[in-house]
Amino acid sequence: MKNKATGQGNGSVYIVFLAAIAAVPAMATDMYLAAMPIIAKQWGAPDSRVALSLVLWFAGFSVFLLVCGPLSDKHGRRPVLLAGLALFAAASVACALATNVAQLIVFRVLQGIGAAGPSSMCMAICRDRFEGLRRKHILAWVGIILGLAPMVAPTVGAMLLWLSSWRIIFAVQTGLGVMLLLASWRFYHETAAERVAGRMLTLMGRYAHLARNHRYTLSVMAMGLIVGPFFGFIAFAPIIYIQIYGLSNRTFSLLFGLNALMGMCGAFVCTRVMKVLSDTVLLTVCFVGCAAGGAGILIWGGGHPGAFAAAMCAVTFFCGVSRPLSNHLILEQVRHDIGSASSFIVFYQFMVGALCMRIVTTPWHAPIRVFGFVALLMPTMVLAIWPLLLHLLRTPQPVAVSPESASAV
Numbered sequence: 001m002k003n004k005a006t007g008q009g010n011g012s013v014y015i016v017f018l019a020a021i022a023a024v025p026a027m028a029t030d031m032y033l034a035a036m037p038i039i040a041k042q043w044g045a046p047d048s049r050v051a052l053s054l055v056l057w058f059a060g061f062s063v064f065l066l067v068c069g070p071l072s073d074k075h076g077r078r079p080v081l082l083a084g085l086a087l088f089a090a091a092s093v094a095c096a097l098a099t100n101v102a103q104l105i106v107f108r109v110l111q112g113i114g115a116a117g118p119s120s121m122c123m124a125i126c127r128d129r130f131e132g133l134r135r136k137h138i139l140a141w142v143g144i145i146l147g148l149a150p151m152v153a154p155t156v157g158a159m160l161l162w163l164s165s166w167r168i169i170f171a172v173q174t175g176l177g178v179m180l181l182l183a184s185w186r187f188y189h190e191t192a193a194e195r196v197a198g199r200m201l202t203l204m205g206r207y208a209h210l211a212r213n214h215r216y217t218l219s220v221m222a223m224g225l226i227v228g229p230f231f232g233f234i235a236f237a238p239i240i241y242i243q244i245y246g247l248s249n250r251t252f253s254l255l256f257g258l259n260a261l262m263g264m265c266g267a268f269v270c271t272r273v274m275k276v277l278s279d280t281v282l283l284t285v286c287f288v289g290c291a292a293g294g295a296g297i298l299i300w301g302g303g304h305p306g307a308f309a310a311a312m313c314a315v316t317f318f319c320g321v322s323r324p325l326s327n328h329l330i331l332e333q334v335r336h337d338i339g340s341a342s343s344f345i346v347f348y349q350f351m352v353g354a355l356c357m358r359i360v361t362t363p364w365h366a367p368i369r370v371f372g373f374v375a376l377l378m379p380t381m382v383l384a385i386w387p388l389l390l391h392l393l394r395t396p397q398p399v400a401v402s403p404e405s406a407s408a409v
Contacts, residue, residue: 015138017187018126019145020180021081021118024088025061025350026146027176028115029054030153030256033238034249035166042166045101047243051361053101053108054235058354061112061119062347068120069343070203073196077121077128077339081184084117089177096170111173116343118180124342127331128191133274135331139324140271147264147320154253161249192339206337210344215392216333222385223326224348226290229375230319231353233259233312236360236371244367245305255309262313266320279325280390286325287386289318290379298372308368315375329393352378 032054040050072080091111098104122142130138160168196203211217237259241252273282296311327345334341356374364370 015141016145017183018122018138019142021085021184022122022142023146023149024085024115024118024177024180025112026149027153028088028092028111028173029057029234030149031157031160031169031173032166033154033234033256034157034161034242034252035169036238037242038161038166039101039104043101047239048361048363049101050104051235051357053105055354055357055361056105057108057112058231058350058357059112060109061116062350062354064113064116065120065343065347065350066204066207066340068116069124069340070196070200070206070337072121072124072192072339072343073194073206073337074198074203076190076192076195077125078184078188078190080117080339081121081188082117082181084114084119084121085177085181085184087111087114087117089174089181090114092170092174092177096167096174114177118184120339120343120346123327123331123345124339125188125191127334127338127342128193136274136324136328137271139327140267140274143267143270143320143324144264147260147267149260151257151260151264154256158249158253194336194338196337203340206340207344210334210337210341213333216330216341218385218389218392219326219330219333220345220348222382222389223322223330224345224352225378225382226287226319226322226326227349228352228356228378229290229294229315229371230263231350232356232360232371232374233316234353235357236367239361240308240368240371241305247305255305258309259313259316262317263320266317266322267324269317270321270324273321274325279329283322283325283329284383284386286318286322287379287383290315290322291376291383293318294372294375294377294379296372297375298369301372302366302368311372312375 036050036054037047039045040047043050068080068084088111091107091114094107095104095111098107126135126138126142156172157169160166160172196206237256238252241247241255242249247255270282277285293311293314293316296314297308301308301311330345331342356378359374360367360371362370
């Protein structure tokens with residue numbers, strides 16, 4: 001199958017490229033987790049204030065996803081991708097030079113803004129190039145490769161902390177950002193086949209057009225909830241493993257990597273099971289599995305770190321199975337404003353994640369129970385919405401009309 005926009009082939013190198021640019025957020029967050037308690041102790045700051053450098057990173061990242069999408073529909077994917085990687089690398093340098101928590105938070109927000117470019121373009125490029133079953137397989141394989149980042153990043157971060165100070169983590173992130181920038185400059189050729197016109201305010205208004213697509217809107221709202229506990233775990237992991245259970249940084253990185261491995265296994269299982277089970281059946285099983293894992297955390301997670309890790313692995317496994325199918329389902333509902341639609345998918349998922357992070361990092365009296373409640377609530381809400389969404393998707397869809405055609409009429 002050839003690229004619809006450029007005629008490029010489908011080689012595995014391209015899949016690795018998509019996974020690499022999608023891994024920028026994981027690289028910027030997971031490598032940094034083990035350093036958070038050290039930074040708080042070094043500067044005498046509360047853990048909750050240092051945690052803002054993670055939570056607000058996600059907030060800045062998520063908000064600017066909404067800007068990147070329309071810009072890529074107007075100017076193409078390539079300029080947005082390159083600009084985002086350049087800002088990410090520059091902000092990483094600034095983080096390494098920060099002298100207090102306030103500066104670190106500001107520079108981390110800028111780093112998150114830069115990461116929005118490559119992250120949003122991954123799904124848009126995939127939507128540009130691939131269709132149908134091929135797209136589901138590509139999304140699944142991207143998920144498999146992408147799972148390496150949260151496996152490797154915490155271990156790398158822990159090793160860097162053992163060798164030097166936390167600042168070297170941002171130096172490494174700078175180097176990785178520069179490498180991706182050079183690779184994108186040389187390797188990626190524009191895939192957007194259409195362009196839209198208008199000023200920035202007009203471009204942002206295209207989200208209103210997407211909002212009138214009820215299939216797309218409800219799909220995004222429902223499918224985005226399932227990833228909430230996974231993102232919440234990213235912020236909660238150092239709290240439960242290091243602070244509550246008193247595990248070493250090395251053990252923390254191993255357990256965090258095990259959880260990421262389960263996400264990879266889920267994505268791999270998806271590539272096999274999607275051939276024999278319908279998307280509807282498979283997604284239903286995933287939602288039930290995530291809910292069961294959340295219930296396990298709520299009931300047994302406070303008793304032993306192994307029990308928490310096992311239940312969380314179940315949540316992540318079923319989340320890994322569901323994401324290629326759910327993202328494909330959402331992308332199938334749009335034919336125009338693909339950059340905006342792709343960006344909003346990632347925006348919504350990360351905003352749900354940022355909310356979950358803020359909830360679970362608040363100093364609760366029983367933090368593990370709170371996390372377990374969140375992990376149970378999110379998939380339960382998806383299961384409640386699921387029948388309505390299936391009914392809507394099975395209803396005959398009217399012929400799609402582009403915004404330009406409608407305005408011309």
